[in-house]
């Protein structure tokens with residue numbers, strides 16, 4: 076029983092982490108940095124360096 | 126009245142811009158900030174290593190490097 | 202139906218402040234030109250109506266030379282907002298109108314918000330608003346964005362005038378240019394060349410200004426006409442070159458300023474004081490950027506900030522640590538021994554708690570930084586450091602990117618990477634992007650704070666200053682290395698506005714500080730929590746196999762079998778404080794066995810095995826396997842280094858009586874000392890950027906190549922430096 080609960084919690088954490096990283100990767104979430112974030116939310120970053 | 130390079134101006138000296146020889150990007154940036162012939166400028170100060178220079182124009186403060194200031198001729 | 206409005210204007214004219222006032226958002230405001238580099242969107246609902254508000258990056262012109270200008274112009278042209286609100290700094294009217302004039306030439310609906318009226322008044326500047334409005338042909342509304350004054354009038358005016366496309370303003374550029382313009386306008390009109398999007402005269406102007414974006418668009422639209430227009434522009438250029446020794450761009454700019462002057466001269470603006478006198482600001486600058494005092498003051502300011510932070514945060518950090526110890530103790534009593542308890546205490550409380558414990562410190566740091574940002578001092582730092590930065594192939598504007606990333610303390614590399622957009626040269630920009638991750642970002646702060654508190658408690662501020670200096674020096678040297686090898690190229694102009702000093706508002710400071718602190722807390726409670734749980738699992742499973750367990754059981758049995766039943770009962774039931782000598786020795790042996798088992802379990806776990814495998818090489822830098830686990834976790838986010846160390850040292854700990862803070866645990870832990878701690882600090886400064894920053898680097902540089910480069914290069918560099926430091930340090934100390 077205890078093992079079961081722990082497995083559920085760990086699986087939820089895993090799911091949450093993957094989800095938030097995918098979001099950040101796609102640029103849908105602002106960065107999760109521990110401070111002020113003026114980085115773009117939805118818009119994709121521009122490319123300008125060749 | 127003599128015409129000198131902006132670089133040669135002293136701190137607190139005022140003058141009127143005679144010509145801006147810069148072209149391309151520098152020229153554009155300098156013009157966007159209002160450094161055009163006929164404008165009055167005053168040298169405010171220089172950074173600790175003597176470069177860049179800060180100057181007052183149209184009531185605000187602008188910074189410029191010495192080698193960029195070379196393009197600007199000023200009548201003092 | 203909501204009305205779409207776009208806020209545009211010069212950098213530092215108060216756009217973001219107005220945006221926040223309108224939408225109730227709390228976007229970053231800073232007294233430094235170019236804080237906003239991406240457009241931000243918000244919504245505002247008032248009695249006047251509903252508005253979709255977009256805050257565009259600040260620009261001095263619309264020439265499409267820099268990224269901000271392209272973003273701003275493209276938005277205006279492609280999204281066609283119902284109204285452009287052009288924020289004009291009333292205390293700096295002439296230069297600000299240069300951009301306004303360019304909007305007017307585009308023939309788009311514009312309302313001018315004449316901002317900073319309070320500043321203008323204080324400087325003895327009086328503006329005849331009605332006259333200005335008539336002469337420019339667009340509504341002008343006075344505002345004070347900081348207090349929200351004029352907000353309602355502005356919105357009412359917008360509702361009244363929205364979607365009305367005014368006739369574009371027609372400025373005469375002298376006979377030569379005017380003639381060429383007319384000729385071009387005819388061609389453009391008759392062929393409908395690009396006219397769905399732009400006004401014909403404006404297109405012609407852009408051809409004369411040699412605007413790359415429009416030239417390319419033209420080539421795609423109709424190569425024949427594009428060539429025709431280009432040849433007219435070329436002919437004019439060479440004509441002007443011969444007759445006036447000037448370029449059309451220059452003449453156009455002169456006439457624009459001439460136009461503005463002709464308006465202002467009609468008694469629109471009156472100065473009651475000398476317009477060039479910004480007494481207070483100038484006097485401050487005389488001292489702050491003084492040749493000798495300037496650099497000393499700069500170091501003193503940073504040192505002062507650290508001193509302030511460490512001194513005042515010590516007490517509250519202690520409270521936070523006590524609080525988490527108590528929570529951990531409560532959980533210990535409430536829960537039965539087992540996996541769940543271990544997850545909650547070692548994984549969550551000791552992991553996340555370690556990160557949250559530093560909230561007060563982070564808050565004080567943010568307060569100081571916000572203050573510096575709002576005063577306008579940071580722009581002076583750019584000014585003073587430009588020359589130094591140029592020697593290393595960077596640019597004065599890189600200073601700001603460094604500071605945003607945590608150059609002083611507590612920033613973030615992601616907005617730092619974004620802030621490099623103010624750099625015009627792609628080469629300088631790339632070099633800056635690749636070096637900003639070395640700064641002391643908010644996520645690295647708890648790592649430094651932890652190690653500094655544990656091993657350098659007497660000189661916290663000094664060591665912090667040392668860390669900052671190492672990171673800047675490292676960044677500069679790496680930039681120099683890159684700029685003299687893979688990304689060579691000339692330097693670009695440093696034409697920057699030095700904003701006047703402003704006294705920050707208390708409300709602004711508090712909001713700003715809280716906003717950043719909240720971000721930190723939120724991240725600890727979400728992503729860091731998730732990662733902590735995962736790492737706990739990796740440090741717990743698969744656990745010991747039956748054989749190993751049996752060995753520990755036999756050992757335990759051997760201990761218990763050696764004493765009488767009485768002693769065992771005493772251990773079980775009697776008060777811990779007054780055990781007989783025999784009982785307490787047995788108890789100690791049992792506890793030691795438990796600890797040994799926990800250690801063995803940790804070593805045998807997935808993470809433990811990884812850590813042990815890495816120990817083969819990391820031992821040269823003084824890192825044991827537990828540190829290795831935390832550093833591997835730190836690739837996801839730097840706070841994880843702290844939370845993982847918290848979990849790792851909590852898992853090995855079985856004595857429930859002692860709930861120490863992590864820094865106390867490290868102080869007494871085997872293998873730790875100032876040398877190891879500083880080696881770890883060096884590694885943390887330089888090693889791979891966190892996951893989010895890597896993604897951002899990939900996006901901003903447009904290729905994964907540089908992202909991979911920064912991970913591999915930085916980690917190698919960090920490891921090399923730590924090894925050198927540790928080895929040399931060990932030699933000296935022994």
Ligand SMILES: Nc1nc2c(ncn2[C@@H]2O[C@H](COP(=O)(O)OP(=O)(O)OP(=O)(O)O)[C@@H](O)[C@H]2O)c(=O)[nH]1
Nearest residue numbers: 213214215216217218231235236237259317345346
């Ligand atoms: N006294 C006064 N200060 C103001 C007013 N509006 C803005 N400020 C201050 O001016 C500074 C610049 O404001 P921002 O809103 O960041 O300017 P911005 O135009 O968004 O600047 P960028 O993001 O750099 O383009 C801040 O320090 C504000 O507090 C005003 O009406 N009166």
